[in-house]
Amino acid sequence: MDGKEREITFKQAISEAMMQEMERDKTVFLMGEDLTKFYGGGPLGATPDEMFLKKFGSERVRDTPISESAFVGAGASAAVMGFRPVVELMFVDFHGVCWDQIYNQAAKMRYMFGGQVKVPLVIRTTIGGGMNFAAHHSQSLYSLFAHVPGLKVVVPSTPYDAKGLLITAIRDDDPVVFFEHKILYSYKGPVPEEPYTIPFGEAEVKREGNDVTVVATGLMVHKAMDAAKKLEEEGISLEVVDPRTVVPLDKKRILDSVEKTSRLVIVDEDYERCGFAAEIAAIVSDEGFDYLDAQIKRVATPNVPIPFSPALEKLVIPNEDRIIQAVREITS
């Protein structure tokens, strides 16, 4: 990293990635609901009017009606036709209304048409609880997308990763779904000014440790880091591995870490059943069974809709205490 690095927020990192890619490549355009005028820059605030609309005009920064099937499908098709659309769909919870266009059309066009086309589409959306948004605005759901062949799934945890991974997503020739945790939007971190890419399928060890491997994504990386700090005082050393992309998945780095620590906890804000944590557990059980000295623990959202009441929401979203408890169960 050079001298141009400064601290910016996760949200600013997302904006910067899109801005720089739009400047670089005329085929990149943005499309989504209320992108330009709502709160002066979209419901997520990642597309400030004065940065995007003023600079690129309404042809490349397109406000859409509330017609998710139409504009997500249109994004997929425009991608096939040679563009690189970045489609914003506010909350992952809304994807149900256009799921067909994502999992049957965008994800499958290349395969079912025998490789005739590529689909360089990016869908940006937000995930996560902790803001009392209740059952329709708080889910994580990236496991659903990872389940479908043909979609790449990115879950960044830091401003640095968000910028580099989003630039990679925009330049990638396959459909990418990019999951931004709402609470991370205000997180600050060092980010270089110039454009850079982070390859998909490369996990990062966010914290080195010797006793237990903790695999976590998105906001859960930070919860795992907090847990690691506390446990350090007790002499338990956690190694926190952030896969950064769920598809493709860096199995090697996870297995290498488990080989070192012999213990594994997976922290996943998505629902527990048939999810990302279960997938990691299955892979380690299959390919790293001999490394393990204890059972694999999952710390995930239980299989209930996300409740509104703050008293209940904090019970279901994985937190530091639950991570610590899981670690204790396999170390004591």
Added chain:
Amino acid sequence: MSLSKAKLIEMYRKMVTIRAFEYKIKELFSNGTIVGDLHLSIGQEAVAVGVCAALRKDDYIVSNHRGHGHCIAWGVDIKRMMAELFGRETGICRGKGGSMHIADFNINMLGASGIVGANMPLAVGAGLAIKLRETDQVVTVFFGDGASNQGTFHESINLAAIWKLPVIFVCENNQYAESTPFSKAMLVKNIADRAKAYGIHGEVVDGMDVMAVYEAISKNVTRPREGNGPVLMECKTYRYMGHEEGDPWWMYRTKREVEEWKKRDPVISFKTRLIKEEVLTENDAKKMNQEAEKLIEEAVKFAKESPWPKPGEATKDVFVSPYY
């Protein structure tokens, strides 16, 4: 009739080729040579041929699960189509799409979808790409009366309308969504009437008359081509066969109804007209039928002799990047 004799003959040839192709695959399906699912468009040939004849070669089409007619009318290679239906390596989609997913991007045929109504957003995207490129091409999407009750119909037409995209929405109203008659699925008499709700032009066309379809599309293609937004063309037609092969269609409609529609058969009536106008003789027509059948037989031979896809094909092209 202002069309050249050659063009008229070509249109008739396309119609008999579609019919010969579909009767042949019907036979191959019933004897187990072709597997999977087949949705035949026998009876609807005038729509595919009339629409495609009114478009330019550099325009685009988007098809659906009942799409063999669109493909042949547009000019997709028949041998490679047949090989696709056989699931062979030489298939137009390397045997991985089958009957419902034929695509040929080399000739701007943007593929077919197996999900009813799902192809309309894709046509909107193609229209958007054309608009952003600032060319004067148009994209035509074919869908049925069933798809007209999907949310994608509403969303797509509305989006194309507000953005003034060059999309021709062609509804092939073949009277049935699987087994559900059109009259039981909506109260409006014409799907084209819904155009008003989106502030665009809609028109009802006799979908059993290839010249009526040709003329209606020719007249209305200028609107999208000149940047004035989409049109909704409803072609009233009829599906002679079931929704899919194996569907006992006589359980939801009468044989008499089918016979009534067959009296206005699009292939026979066009032939009669061409003979009357001295474009064709009965002998020419017979010869063209034989030629079409020969072409189809050659395609079957090609498909049968083609190899199956190699095992590695199963994991190829999930992504542009290597498989994982």
